[in-house]
Amino acid sequence: MSKIDAKILIVDDDQDVLLAARLFLKQHFNIIHTEKNPENIPAIMKNESYDLILLDMNFSRDATSGKEGFHWLNKIIEIDPLAVVIFITGYGDIELAVQGIKEGATNFILKPWDNKKLLATITANLKVRHNKEEIEDLKSKQKVLIANQDQAYGNLIGQSPAMQKVMATVEKVAKTEANVLILGENGTGKELIARAIHKASSRRDEVFISVDLGAISETLFESELFGFKKGAFTDAKEDRAGRFEAANKGTVFLDEIGNLSFNLQSKLLSVLQNRKVVRLGTNREIPIDVRLICATNMPLYQMVNENKFRQDLLYRINTVEILLPPLRERLEDIQQLVEHFLVIYCKKYKMPLKRINPTTIRRLEKHSWPGNIRELQHAVERAVILSESNILQPQDFFLSQIEDGGQSDESDDITNLEEREKLLIRRVIDKHGGNISKAAKELGLTRASLYRRIEKHGL
Incomplete structure (x- = not known):
């Protein structure tokens, strides 16, 4: 019969109890350690991690009250909050054992024990350790997810x-x-x-x-x-x-x-x-x-x-x-928002940090921003991806309705802008494996608008 992969520590001041427990349990579990002096518990646990600890409730210095057992139980849990501790008591004091469970013990057994019952109790309580570790792992992952969400937003x-x-x-x-x-x-x-x-x-x-x-x-x-x-x-x-x-x-x-x-x-x-x-x-x-x-x-x-x-x-x-x-009512925030998004997307796409010149900011402030911050965010991301310069110019932003006193900037290279738009759309569609809904969301467009652009550019 194969042994259970577990490391168990037995702490008892009775050498005969330690020997009997060790001889029996080593037949069923990989590693069995024994310790007669509870004062050594902190040093032992500093160097080892145990799946389960069998702990005497009453040591010779305090043979009946259980206080010494409770003291070392608290020390063990302080060192390892996930510790699974089974109390050993030779006096059959159920009330004291129940108090021990309230203090943090997982279970108790009575001396002299029945070997089959001892094995069954240990095996069952090893699952408790596994469950505790899973719960702590989930809690840890949840904290990381929460932190990542906070960072993302x-x-x-x-x-x-x-x-x-x-x-x-x-x-x-x-x-x-x-x-x-x-x-x-x-x-x-x-x-x-x-x-x-x-x-x-x-x-x-x-x-x-x-x-x-x-x-x-x-x-x-x-x-x-x-x-x-x-x-x-x-x-x-x-x-x-x-x-x-x-x-x-x-x-x-x-x-x-x-x-x-x-x-x-x-x-x-x-x-x-x-x-x-x-x-x-x-x-x-x-x-x-x-x-x-x-x-x-x-x-x-x-x-x-x-x-x-x-x-x-x-x-x-x-x-x-x-x-x-809406963003059109807080235009003085545009520069700060753009700089914030530049840091995010330059890092995301592993590019040197790009800057934006004052002329570009003034142009962005004249846009109506019907899609608000989400539209601005997508505009910055597109500019980061497509611009070949480290300083973003007005033409790096695909804004369909730049408001400039009714006059468009004649220096804008319309053909170049259309080619860039075509390139961007192709890249984003490829990125999402042809999923139009996901591509439209990333581009800040409706599905219908994206389909129109796909038809326009012959994609």
Whole structure:
């Protein structure tokens, strides 16, 4: 019979107990270490990591109270928080053993033990160590993901009065649990504001779940947001938590909330009022504790007047409102935003840091930016990819409606611009393996607009 790959430490002041345990356990496990003096535990654990530790509850100095065992249990857990410790006690004191489990032990056995029971207890508790390591690994990965998300979205940028006002509101509301409604045109950075609120809140170390309600069909709404039980519908192959449940203790960001039908608004309102969800296929209510942030580019107040949006739901989600200004109303922020995106994309494409001259900035400030910051971001990325100079010129930006007092710059080489546009479109389509939807998203275009350009350039 092959041995189990595990390293076990036995600590007991009775040499006979150590010998008996070692002789039996070495038949079943790869490595068995024994130690008579508990004072040596810190030094041993400094050099070795154990899958499981058998620890005497009562040493000779304190033979019956268990205090010495508790002391060394706490030391072990202090050194290795994932340690799996099984208490050994020769007095059958169940109450004391239960207290030991409350203190952090995983299990206990009584002396003299039955070998089969000892083996079964150790084998079962080795799985506990594995589970603890998996949980810690998941937690560690979650922290990395959260940090990467924060880094990707960066800090709020803007020195304009309009953005300074937004930042001040974010700082105030983040410290509370108030529901927040973010209003603004497409591309103004509503999710960025939501993440900034989460990052500055007491829930910053918990998960941030973003849900694009505009991308979820009515038939999938409940299963996506509230979860489902295996067999609840044809494709329900396993139990699955919904977005609200997954975000428990964290923040849920519901983007495009204005797209919800009246029927779905009612279901959402019920969850927000009761703070409970019911998975599809069950009747069990699951409590949720989430911070709610919503966003939309739609006129919710007008929709309420037209009976297209529930007034009681609006009151529930808009404890605090944040109105994001379009880029055309914060033109003084363009240079700072461009410089921010230049750092990101020059690093992404492994290029020397490019600069932008004042003439180019003035030209960018005259553009209407219907796509707001998202349009500016894509424009900078395209310029970084295609420009052959380290200083970006006006012609490096593909802006269809540069507003310059009604006069276009005659020095623009239209043919050159069209060739560059053609090259860019081909590169992006190739990058996404011919997926038009993904290519359009990266280029900041609608699918229809991209198809028109593909036809125009004969691609």
